[in-house]
Amino acid sequence: MNRLPHIWCPGCGNGIVMKAIAQAIDKQGLDQNKTVIVSGIGCSSRASGYMDFDTLHTAHGRAIPFATGIKLANPELNVIVITGDGDCTAIGGNHFIHGARRNVDLTVVLFNNNIYGMTGGQASPLTPLGKKATTAPYGSVDRAFDACELAKAAGATYVARSTAYHVNQMVDLIAEGIANKGFSFVETMTPCPISYGRRNKLGDAAAMLKGMSQQAVPLIAYEKMSEEQREGKIPTGVLHKSQFPEYCSEYAQVICMAGEGEV
Amino acid sequence: MSEARLMQGNEACAEGALAAGVRFFGGYPITPSTEIAEHMAGALPALGGTFIQMEDEIAGIAVVLGAALAGKKVLTATSGPGFSLKQELIGYGCIAEIPAVIVNVQRTGPSTGQPTSPSQGDIMQARWGTHGDHPMIALSPWTVRESFDVAVKAVNYAERFRTPVIILLDEVVGHMRERVVLPRPEEIDVYPRRKPVVTEGEPYKPFKPMDDLVPSPADFGTGHRYHVTGLFHDETGFPSGNAKLTKDVTHRLHEKIMRAQDEITHYDEFFMEDAEIVVVAYGGTARTAYAGVEAARKKGVKVGMVRLMTIWPFADKIIKKIAAQAKAILVPEMNYGQLVLEVERVAAGQAKVVSLPKYDTEIFTPQEIVAAIEDLNAEVAK
Ligand SMILES: Cc1ncc(C[n+]2csc(CCOP(=O)(O)OP(=O)(O)O)c2C)c(N)n1
Ligand code: SF4
Numbered sequence: 001m002n003r004l005p006h007i008w009c010p011g012c013g014n015g016i017v018m019k020a021i022a023q024a025i026d027k028q029g030l031d032q033n034k035t036v037i038v039s040g041i042g043c044s045s046r047a048s049g050y051m052d053f054d055t056l057h058t059a060h061g062r063a064i065p066f067a068t069g070i071k072l073a074n075p076e077l078n079v080i081v082i083t084g085d086g087d088c089t090a091i092g093g094n095h096f097i098h099g100a101r102r103n104v105d106l107t108v109v110l111f112n113n114n115i116y117g118m119t120g121g122q123a124s125p126l127t128p129l130g131k132k133a134t135t136a137p138y139g140s141v142d143r144a145f146d147a148c149e150l151a152k153a154a155g156a157t158y159v160a161r162s163t164a165y166h167v168n169q170m171v172d173l174i175a176e177g178i179a180n181k182g183f184s185f186v187e188t189m190t191p192c193p194i195s196y197g198r199r200n201k202l203g204d205a206a207a208m209l210k211g212m213s214q215q216a217v218p219l220i221a222y223e224k225m226s227e228e229q230r231e232g233k234i235p236t237g238v239l240h241k242s243q244f245p246e247y248c249s250e251y252a253q254v255i256c257m258a259g260e261g262e263v
Numbered sequence: 264m265s266e267a268r269l270m271q272g273n274e275a276c277a278e279g280a281l282a283a284g285v286r287f288f289g290g291y292p293i294t295p296s297t298e299i300a301e302h303m304a305g306a307l308p309a310l311g312g313t314f315i316q317m318e319d320e321i322a323g324i325a326v327v328l329g330a331a332l333a334g335k336k337v338l339t340a341t342s343g344p345g346f347s348l349k350q351e352l353i354g355y356g357c358i359a360e361i362p363a364v365i366v367n368v369q370r371t372g373p374s375t376g377q378p379t380s381p382s383q384g385d386i387m388q389a390r391w392g393t394h395g396d397h398p399m400i401a402l403s404p405w406t407v408r409e410s411f412d413v414a415v416k417a418v419n420y421a422e423r424f425r426t427p428v429i430i431l432l433d434e435v436v437g438h439m440r441e442r443v444v445l446p447r448p449e450e451i452d453v454y455p456r457r458k459p460v461v462t463e464g465e466p467y468k469p470f471k472p473m474d475d476l477v478p479s480p481a482d483f484g485t486g487h488r489y490h491v492t493g494l495f496h497d498e499t500g501f502p503s504g505n506a507k508l509t510k511d512v513t514h515r516l517h518e519k520i521m522r523a524q525d526e527i528t529h530y531d532e533f534f535m536e537d538a539e540i541v542v543v544a545y546g547g548t549a550r551t552a553y554a555g556v557e558a559a560r561k562k563g564v565k566v567g568m569v570r571l572m573t574i575w576p577f578a579d580k581i582i583k584k585i586a587a588q589a590k591a592i593l594v595p596e597m598n599y600g601q602l603v604l605e606v607e608r609v610a611a612g613q614a615k616v617v618s619l620p621k622y623d624t625e626i627f628t629p630q631e632i633v634a635a636i637e638d639l640n641a642e643v644a645k
Contacts, residue, residue: 003501033486038329049490049501054483056332057492057502058325059355065289065322069329069337070483072313073287077333077484095325098318251313258308 007046011205013164013190017111018047020167020188021080024174035078038067040092042084043118043192044111061092064099067106075248078178081108085126086116089145093125100154100183104247107177107184110147113192121195132199147187152240157182159240163189163212166236173238182246189216189234270443272410272436273298273340276366277306279414280338282451285364286312287335289326291319291345294378295434296368299340320345324352324365331361332491334456334482336418340366344375346385347392353427354393355493357516360470360478362421362456364414366430368437371624380624381434383546386601389429390575396513398520400527401429401575405549407441413572419454420527424520425477431574433597435547435626459487468498476519521576529572530581534560538567540639541589541614543582543606545571548595548627555632562633564640574602579609586610590643593635595619595627615643 008014025035035053039045041060048055058066063081071079088096088110099106115133116122123133123140126147130139151159158180162170170188177184191197191208202208215234217225222235270278277299288303300316307314313330317323320341327337341349346367356363369385371377385392389401400420404413410432417428459481461467469480469489480500481487494502495509503509520527534556535541544552549570556568569585571578582605585592592614594603603618610616619635621627 033488034484036333036483049492052488054488055490056329056483057490057494059351059493062321062325062352065317065325066329068315068322069287069289069326069331070333072315072326073330073333073335074484094318095322098322251308255308255311258305259311 003050006050008043009194011191011193012043013113013192013205014044014047014111016164016167017044017109017170017188017190018050020170021082021109021174022051023171024178025080027171027175028178030078030178034076035080036070037080037082038063038070039082040084040087041118042087042116044084044113044190045082045087047082061087061090062095063087064092064095064106064108068099068102068104071104071106072248072251079106080178081106083108083110084117085110085112085114085147086124089125089147089150097150097154100151100156100185102247103155103157103182103244105181105183107174107186109174110185110187111190112147112187113190113196115192115196117192117195121199148185148239151185155183155244156185156240157242157244158184158238160185160238161187161189161234161236163216163236164191165209165213166216169237176238182244267442267444269440270407271298271438271440272404272407272432273368273438274302275407275410275443276414276430276432276437277302278445279411280364280418281306281310282411282448283415283418284336284453285338285418286310287327287330287337288313288339289315289317289330290323290339290341291317293342293345295370295437296340296342296366299366299368303338320348321352324349324363327363328352328356328361331363332483334484336362336422336456338364338366338418340368342368342370343372343385346388350392354395354397356427357393357397358493358495359491360425360480361427362425363427364417364421364430365427366432368432368434370434371622377624379434381547381597381626383431383433383548383597384601385431386574386596386598389431396517398426398517399429399575400424400426400520401431402529402572403431403546403574404436404572405546405570406436407439408443408445409572410436411443411445415451415453419452422454422456423477424523425457426520431546433547435550456482459485461487466499469500470496471498472515472519476515476522524576525580527573528576528578528580530578531570533568533570535567535569535585537565538588539565539590539643540567540593540636541585542566542568542593542595542632542636543571544568544595545574545602548597551627551629552595552632554629555636558629558633559636564636566636566640577605577609582606582609586613589614591615591617591639593617593619593639595621595632595635597621597626
């Protein structure tokens with residue numbers, strides 16, 4: 001690998017998620033030559049460069065519309081999107097909800113480290129209330145999104161969440177997302193010890209992973225919990241599944257109609 | 264195909280793009296460009312192509328750049344505010360060497376400005392709108408028929424040089440209807456997607472330049488497996504922070520287009536043999552400028568005209584030539600004076616260069632052009 005050393009800090013969780021994506025692709029037996037990885041800008045988005053597929057590192061926030069173009073231009077390709085929490089829900093928020101709404105067959109994997117890692121620790125829309133960032137030195141007063149709820153509300157047909165602690169589950173969830181014919185969204189919680197953990201006294205990477213293991217609660221258990229019990233907990237696993245026609249298949253019908261002169 | 268039809272400039276532009284092989288359009292509606300999207304929405308699926316209305320203009324250019332990488336010839340169309348939004352990704356297309364055509368049917372700005380009023384205010388934005396150093400090809404037609412031809416050329420240049428190409432329409436040409444006879448398909452030269460070049464026993468180098476300094480990266484999904492990024496990158500496509508590489512790539516990006524400058528510079532000359540005053544005009548303004556020049560000629564003024572189709576790279580050879588021949592150059596534009604700055608730069612004091620700007624939402628009248636020519640004639644005769 002002449003691409004090593006990679007750019008990530010020691011203890012960064014991005015490598016874990018990247019490996020999980022590769023394993024999920026393998027698990028689904030996707031053709032390496034027919035699989036495209038598209039990413040935005042951020043530490044997490046640099047993962048595309050280390051993966052042996054056709055890979056596209058786009059601009060900040062724009063991975064989903066680029067990926068939409070690839071998929072529509074050649075629907076036989078498997079298209080997987082890698083994005084960070086700022087990339088996906090701040091600058092790319094509009095593309096994210098419209099991607100989900102259209103239900104193009106993409107699998108979007110959000111690397112959620114709760115912070116802008118690449119630019120050195122500014123608050124993101126997924127920085128929890130009260131947590132510190134370089135741009136929120138007194139603690140964030142901006143309410144955070146729940147990215148999974150957002151994806152569900154916008155029309156994603158598969159929504160799941162896992163953490164870098166639960167690697168096997170993460171692989172399975174991404175694989176299931178790839179199998180879903182439609183817009184699949186998998187949020188993966190991943191530690192950024194350097195730009196987020198240190199400032200918020202969350203300990204080193206191992207301590208952050210342990211914290212995730214304590215936060216994560218399978219959805220079924222979470223649903224049975226009281227409001228108080230839910231405090232500080234995050235539901236994981238498959239959070240939502242629905243049926244809706246996939247965009248490329250629908251457009252193929254438009255092409256048929258137009259060919260028959262129905263316009 | 265070859266019968267006479269009554270057609271609008273925007274429609275002719277869309278038809279030209281289709282004739283050149285465009286099979287993917289993504290965009291967002293905005294006056295006065297919307298007819299291009301509407302035309303594509305109907306025409307593309309009938310040709311097996313794809314139209315998609317995106318959530319904004321940034322998504323509009325992102326989706327077409329993605330489709331281009333997956334093998335399609337692509338088009339997006341917009342107007343001033345949307346053109347501003349697309350700028351970051353126009354730069355992405357330059358550095359990642361992705362062929363795409365962006366139509367900007369200009370309207371009066373800045374900002375929402377005068378949405379339905381004609382303008383030529385985006386001349387400099389087309390050249391310098393995205394950040395950093397990069398070359399740009401921009402073409403501006405002056406008739407409905409030429410909107411078709413310019414679209415064909417733009418698609419061909421995008422593919423040949425692997426770069427974004429801009430079509431600058433103005434509201435006059437975009438919305439005007441004229442009788443046109445379009446060429447038959449066999450009369451149109453179409454530049455095909457460049458074929459990937461693989462060297463046995465070497466790792467695949469998608470961004471290795473060919474003899475013409477243009478690389479020929481493979482379409483995604485064809486088994487070559489490589490990386491595309493907006494970061495400076497080596498010939499394999501992988502990012503590099505190397506200073507020499509950055510310098511060499513920047514230079515090559517410019518050179519691949521400037522080497523072909525003569526070929527991609529298109530203009531018309533009228534009444535130039537003995538011209539002492541030359542009007543330099545483009546787009547919709549060139550139409551009234553021509554009427555004005557003709558009328559001034561009839562009055563005995565030795566006036567000629569150069570009509571530019573290629574706006575960028577700037578047609579410096581012909582401007583240098585007329586600066587040596589003429590006493591004065593008049594540059595009417597529907598803006599506060601933009602391309603005149605380039606004319607001044609190239610004329611370098613050899614001829615007097617006079618700006619005739621118009622920014623009151625009205626188009627020029629031939630009378631205004633004649634009056635400006637006569638004033639200038641009187642002035643240089645002194
Ligand atoms: C248009 C634009 N705005 C801002 C930036 C600067 N920038 C680069 S990465 C980044 C944030 C990345 O955070 P996130 O998406 O959460 O990814 P992470 O680095 O944490 O993986 C920002 C603001 C940019 N590259 N482009
Ligand atoms: S800043 Fe954070 S996200 Fe970025 S590489 Fe370092 S640890 Fe990973």
